[in-house]
Structure formats: C-alpha cells, structure tokens
Amino acid sequence: MIADAPMLTCRGLALTVPGRTLCQDVAFEVRAGECWVIVGPNGAGKSTLLLTLAGMRPPAAGTVALDGERIANYAPRRRAQRLGFLPQDTFDAFPATALEIVLGGRHPHVPRWHLESPHDVRLARKALDAVGMGDAATRDVQTLSGGERRRVALAMLLAQDPALMLLDEPTNHLDVAHEVRSLQLLANLARDRGRAVVMALHDLTLAARHATHVVLMGCDKVEAGAAGELLTAERLSALYGQALVAVAHPRGTAFLPV
Amino acid sequence: MAALAFALTAGSVDIGMAAVARALWAPIDDAGAGYAVVRELRLPRAMAAFAVGGLLALAGTMMQVLLRNPLADPYVLGLSGGAACGALAALLAGASALVTPAAFAGALLSTVIVFGLARGSGAWAPTRLLLTGVVVATGWGALIMLILTSAPEAQVRGMLFWLIGDLSGATRGGPGLLALAGVLAIALLFARDATLLARGDMTAASLGVSVRGTTLALHALAAFATAVAVTLAGSVGFVGLVIPHAVRLIIGNDQRWLMPAAVLAGGALLTFADTVARTLVAPAQLPVGVLTAVVGVPLFLWLLRRSAR
Numbered sequence: 001m002i003a004d005a006p007m008l009t010c011r012g013l014a015l016t017v018p019g020r021t022l023c024q025d026v027a028f029e030v031r032a033g034e035c036w037v038i039v040g041p042n043g044a045g046k047s048t049l050l051l052t053l054a055g056m057r058p059p060a061a062g063t064v065a066l067d068g069e070r071i072a073n074y075a076p077r078r079r080a081q082r083l084g085f086l087p088q089d090t091f092d093a094f095p096a097t098a099l100e101i102v103l104g105g106r107h108p109h110v111p112r113w114h115l116e117s118p119h120d121v122r123l124a125r126k127a128l129d130a131v132g133m134g135d136a137a138t139r140d141v142q143t144l145s146g147g148e149r150r151r152v153a154l155a156m157l158l159a160q161d162p163a164l165m166l167l168d169e170p171t172n173h174l175d176v177a178h179e180v181r182s183l184q185l186l187a188n189l190a191r192d193r194g195r196a197v198v199m200a201l202h203d204l205t206l207a208a209r210h211a212t213h214v215v216l217m218g219c220d221k222v223e224a225g226a227a228g229e230l231l232t233a234e235r236l237s238a239l240y241g242q243a244l245v246a247v248a249h250p251r252g253t254a255f256l257p258v
Numbered sequence: 259m260a261a262l263a264f265a266l267t268a269g270s271v272d273i274g275m276a277a278v279a280r281a282l283w284a285p286i287d288d289a290g291a292g293y294a295v296v297r298e299l300r301l302p303r304a305m306a307a308f309a310v311g312g313l314l315a316l317a318g319t320m321m322q323v324l325l326r327n328p329l330a331d332p333y334v335l336g337l338s339g340g341a342a343c344g345a346l347a348a349l350l351a352g353a354s355a356l357v358t359p360a361a362f363a364g365a366l367l368s369t370v371i372v373f374g375l376a377r378g379s380g381a382w383a384p385t386r387l388l389l390t391g392v393v394v395a396t397g398w399g400a401l402i403m404l405i406l407t408s409a410p411e412a413q414v415r416g417m418l419f420w421l422i423g424d425l426s427g428a429t430r431g432g433p434g435l436l437a438l439a440g441v442l443a444i445a446l447l448f449a450r451d452a453t454l455l456a457r458g459d460m461t462a463a464s465l466g467v468s469v470r471g472t473t474l475a476l477h478a479l480a481a482f483a484t485a486v487a488v489t490l491a492g493s494v495g496f497v498g499l500v501i502p503h504a505v506r507l508i509i510g511n512d513q514r515w516l517m518p519a520a521v522l523a524g525g526a527l528l529t530f531a532d533t534v535a536r537t538l539v540a541p542a543q544l545p546v547g548v549l550t551a552v553v554g555v556p557l558f559l560w561l562l563r564r565s566a567r
Contacts, residue, residue, distance in 0.1 A: 014350065056463050080466030087460040093326040094456055100564035104454050108466035112450070153461075 340368025388505025
C-alpha cells in the first residue's frame with residue numbers, strides 16, 4: 001500500500017432518512033495521521049454519516065471505500081479488523097465485568113474456535129488502563145456510572161485497535177477531565193501511531209484543539225476540509241444559527257456563545 | 259479463566275443434584291424386576307426430562323440475548339403457547355398421531371407471526387418484539403381456553419395435565435437428547451457473536467458480527483428447541499426464564515460458558531423436579547410444571563438476593 005494513499009474515501013455521497021435528504025454530493029478523503037471531527041446541529045445527520053462511513057448503512061448515492069475497496073464488499077469480520085466504530089449508545093442489559101467487555105473488542109482478531117490469548121488479555125488491560133479504568137477491571141458494568149461505562153466502551157474500541165476509528169460522540173457522559181484525556185488519547189493515536197480518527201463532537205473548543213480536519217454538517221450544506229480553514233466563528237455561527245465569537249488563548253481557541 | 263472455574267463449580271453442583279435424583283430411585287430398585295423398571299421406564303423418562311430442561315433453558319438463553327432482556331423466554335414470546343394450541347387442537351380432533359407435528363407447526367407459526375408483526379418498519383426493536391410476543395401468547399391462551407371448554411369432559415383432565423407440563427408420556431429419551439446435542443452444538447458456533455449481540459446490534463456489527471445472519475440463526479434454533487421440548491413434555495413453564503438468569507448470576511453472560519451451563523442446570527433441574535413429582539405423592543403423579551415452579555421460584559429469589567449484596 002502506498003504510504004499516503006487515503007484510508008477512507010467517500011465520493012458523491014448522499015444520505016437520506018425517511019422523508020428527508022440529509023446531504024448530497026459529499027466527498028472527502030481520510031488519511032493515516034488525520035483526526036477528523038464532524039460538527040453540526042442536532043439532527044443534521046452526524047450519526048447517519050458515521051454509520052455510512054463505517055459500512056453499516058448503505059448510502060442513498062455515492063460510494064465509500066476503505067483502503068481503495070468499496071466498503072460494501074468487505075465481510076463484517078475483515079472490515080472490523082481494519083475499522084472500528086463506537087456507537088452513541090451501548091447496552092448493558094446483562095452483568096459482565098469491564099474486562100470481559102473490553103475483551104469483546106478482540107473479537108475480530110480471535111479465530112472462531114479459539115479463546116482469547118494472554119496477549120489479548122494484556123491488550124484489554126492496557127486499554128482499560130488507558131481510559132483510567134484499570135482498577136475497575138473486575139467490576140460489573142451494571143454497577144458503573146454512565147461516564148465509567150462510556151470509558152469501558154472506548155476501551156473496547158482501543159482493544160480492537162483498528163487503523164481507522166469512527167466515534168459517535170465519544171465524550172458523552174464524561175466529566176471535563178476525562179473528556180480532555182480521552183480526546184488527547186485519540187489525537188495521539190492519530191498523530192503518533194498512524195491511526196485515523198473520525199468523530200462527531202459537540203464541544204467546539206475541544207474540536208478546534210484536536211481536529212486536523214472537520215466536516216461542517218449543516219441542514220442544507222455540508223463542507224469538509226482542513227480545520228484551520230473551516231473552524232471560524234463566522235462559519236460556525238451560520239452552521240448553528242447561534243452567534244459565536246472566537247476567543248484566542250495561547251493554548252488554543254475557545255468558541256463563546258454571545 | 260474465572261468464568262471457567264465458575265462454570266465447573268456450577269456444573270458439579272448440578273451433577274450433585276442429578277446424583278441425588280438417582281439416589282432417590284435406588285431404594286425402590288430391588289434387583290431383578292426393579293432393573294427393568296429403572297432401565298425401561300425411569301431412565302428414558304429421566305433422559306427426556308434432562309433433554310426438555312436443557313432445551314428450554316437453551317431456548318431461553320438465546321431469546322434473552324436476542325431481546326437484550328432477561329425477562330424473555332419461549333413462553334413470554336408465545337412459542338410454547340402456539341405449540342400447546344396445535345397439540346390440543348389435534349387432541350380435540352381425535353387425531354392423536356398428529357399431536358407432535360401439530361405442536362411443531364404451532365411453535366413455528368407463532369415464531370413467524372411474532373417476528374412478522376414485530377418486524378414492521380424494518381428494525382427489530384426488542385421492546386416491540388417482546389410486546390408482540392406477550393400479546394400473541396395471550397391470544398394462544400384464549401384459544402387454549404376455547405379448546406378446553408369445548409372439549410368432552412373425559413379429555414379435559416388429560417389436556418390440563420399436558421398443558422401444565424407432564425413427562426409421564428415420555429417413553430423414549432434418545433430423540434430429545436439428540437435434538438438437545440444438535441441445537442447446543444450449532445448454538446455454540448454462534449456463542450461469541452451472541453455475547454457481543456447482547457451489547458447492541460451496532461456494537462456487534464462494528465466488531466465484525468454478521469448481525470442479520472446470527473439473529474436469524476438464533477431465532478430459528480430457539481423456535482426449534484422450544485417445539486421439541488413442548489412436543490416431549492407439554493408446557494413446562496419457568497425453566498427457560500429462570501435457569502439462564504440464575505446461571506448468569508453465577509458465571510456471567512459469556513455465551514460460550516452460559517449456553518452449556520444453562521443446558522446442564524436446566525436438564526438437572528427438570529430431572530430432579532420430575533423425579534420428585536412422581537415420587538412425592540406416589541402412586542399418584544404430579545405434573546412436573548408445578549414442581550419446576552416450586553423449586554425454581556425460591557432458588558431464583560435466593561440467587562437474586564445474593565447477587566444484590
């Protein structure tokens with residue numbers, strides 16, 4: 001594979017939900033090392049876009065390609081070895097320890113009749129440590145708080161360790177410290193370890209801090225490109241229909257509603 | 259590893275229960291004549307009881323995963339109601355040879371109705387499925403009442419016993435055990451996928467589980483297991499609901515361990531219950547369904563309380 005070949009390519013993408021067209025003719029390419037953030041108002045279709053990029057929902061028009069091959073052609077297991085997806089919600093209807101759940105992330109890498117190897121267990125423990133849940137490995141998830149469960153779900157994705165990570169609001173339920181830490185973790189994976197990250201976020205300040213690229217998902221217009229170019233107070237104000245001002249600080253830019 | 263240790267512990271308790279059940283027969287077994295009784299009457303019946311218990315527990319385990327709801331079981335979804343209704347209709351029509359196929363058809367029809375109706379707009383929302391199942395089960399219940407009230411007096415008592423769940427008609431254990439082994443083997447093929455499915459379709463799909471295929475396979479297996487169980491023993495309630503839940507409290511929700519452990523526990527419980535049912539008020543026999551409830555309810559409550567510490 002060519003080093004700079006795009007990992008994920010979408011062309012002429014159109015998304016529809018019953019009775020409504022969310023977007024049309026969206027095109028962008030995600031390369032290793034990039035951190036994409038999808039921002040936009042509620043109901044603009046951020047989750048639908050992520051699901052489509054993950055190959056779990058067919059687009060109304062256009063194509064999504066993973067490593068140059070149409071994502072629809074991938075068997076689920078082969079796709080999961082390359083691409084991971086953190087849904088907005090996960091279910092904990094049954095008791096299970098945090099470690100068991102995170103070990104589930106190794107599923108695409110463990111042959112059907114095999115048990116998880118000590119290597120898989122090590123990776124799962126490392127993932128739990130990375131989200132600060134190492135001490136809770138043997139806790140039943142049903143006894144964990146919403147934010148702790150979210151971190152366990154994130155650890156599951158880290159244990160899966162795909163080259164391309166798609167995350168739907170990964171910071172849901174997280175307190176500010178874990179929000180910052182989790183996003184830093186993801187940004188580092190992209191920058192230092194050659195992963196690619198695409199995530200939907202609501203916090204514009206954190207988006208500005210970590211995004212290399214953004215998708216502005218409006219109700220009538222979708223723009224994709226470099227973060228420096230698109231993340232301006234003017235564009236964001238128009239996107240949300242809410243006046244915002246950019247407040248510059250040596251550590252980054254904050255967007256303040258006015 | 260901890261789960262494996264737990265599974266083994268749970269297994270040895272079950273074996274203990276089975277041994278107790280066997281010990282119960284031993285005193286009555288005075289050599290010659292008793293040998294035939296044990297070999298030709300009790301062993302097949304015990305085998306059938308084990309098979310029925312295992313099948314019901316396994317079906318319950320799969321349905322609970324599919325619905326992501328620990329309250330789901332073959333009875334709640336109307337599968338056994340359909341099977342019972344089919345069998346009673348055959349009895350009423352006087353076609354006793356058709357009881358087995360009719361029960362089978364009833365269970366399958368019930369599955370098709372429930373999943374056909376609950377499917378509707380495409381997504382199989384578990385809540386809608388569960389509600390549809392409850393409504394369909396109620397419908398079967400009404401039909402069963404209709405059959406019972408219109409049946410001749412002489413038949414009603416037999417029908418009633420059969421409805422509550424009775425193993426006195428079981429003379430061959432082989433077919434049931436064979437079905438149990440088959441269903442368990444195929445179910446284990448999907449065990450890891452099923453564990454992930456319990457955490458949501460999307461999570462499972464993103465981890466490379468073929469959600470549609472796995473879901474369909476589990477539904478079909480659960481329907482088949484229920485149909486066989488109902489055909490063998492009528493509507494033995496409670497096993498499919500309580501066993502998976504109880505076993506899960508001990509060993510967790512990893513389906514690779516939960517499925518076989520549920521089969522062992524369900525089989526052992528029903529073997530034990532059936533033995534008690536036919537010895538308690540001997541020479542009369544109780545329907546085993548009464549006993550499963552009597553044994554199952556306190557056990558379940560105790561486990562629930564223990565885990566809530």
